[in-house]
Amino acid sequence: MNRAEKAALQLRAVDVLCMLKETRTYDELAKRTDLPAGDLNRYVNGHVLPGTERARTVVEDVGREALVIELEARIRVDEDGYVDNSGAVFDQPFLDLVAPVVADAFDFGRPDVVLTAATDGITLASALASYYGTRCAYAKKRKETAVEEFVEARERLESGIELTYYLPASAIDEGDSVLIVDDLIRSGETQELLLDIVDTAGGETAGVFALIAAGTDGIERARARTDAPVGSLTSV
Structure with a gap:
């Protein structure tokens, strides 16, 4: 992974964490991600970027599950089975x-x-x-x-x-x-x-x-x- 790819991964991880933080406290986010609340605070507020391995975990594991949950919350299905997305x-x-x-x-x-x-x-x-x-x-x-x-x-x-x-x-x-x-x-x-x-x-x-x-x-x-x-x- 070159420096540009590493930076892109780290920034994607921060975007995912910011989305999760909208509906969670830092303590709740820490339980969800297994990352220290203090570190999460620094990531979300832009003071520091997560390391490559942490960023990959957030994007590939936490991120996918979180996005599925968020997507499902946005879907509406009426009584006839029509989907409003x-x-x-x-x-x-x-x-x-x-x-x-x-x-x-x-x-x-x-x-x-x-x-x-x-x-x-x-x-x-x-x-x-x-x-x-x-x-x-x-x-x-x-x-x-x-x-x-x-x-x-x-x-x-x-x-x-x-x-x-x-x-x-x-x-x-x-x-x-x-x-x-x-x-x-x-x-x-x-x-x-x-x-x-x-x-x-x-x-x-x-x-x-x-x-x-x-x-x-x-x-x-x-x-x-x-x-x-x-x-x-x-x-x-």
Whole structure:
């Protein structure tokens, strides 16, 4: 790990600790992290950065569990089973914290492109693309007027409705590694269309990730289409 990577890890750990501190005392935070309350005070207030090993523990272990708990607190499911995750996808600072934890936990590797479908997945894709330092692209259900060439994927759903997504052909180059992300995976139909787009563009799938999995159908459908890692941060 070079100095820049070490500093980035330490700063991510401080961000996680600051988030946890919003709803905890330092004594409670000490019990949660197994770190001294005095040290935590200095980290949160910016007086000193945690060492590399402490930072890694906070990000990879404490951070993931804490973010799952925070995400679940932001999810609302109505009596018909519809998921309202606006409390998460509208909060860019929260998603910026999610990105490094997801990258560490799922071992996607560094993609060339982070791909999602408009619109709710865009904020998550933006956070992950920013973390990886790579391009962000999103497919739409209509063509952009000024774009001449598109990659498209079409599927007839069980309801009989035909769903089509379009992506500017320049968004993915042949051989690009592409991480597919979305805020929610339910049936897996959207993810399957995005996988089709990656294949048509000549890219390689680095992984499929969703913040929330509603049931297991979508995850299983994606896993049947690719050998790349597939997962979600939490499920309902």
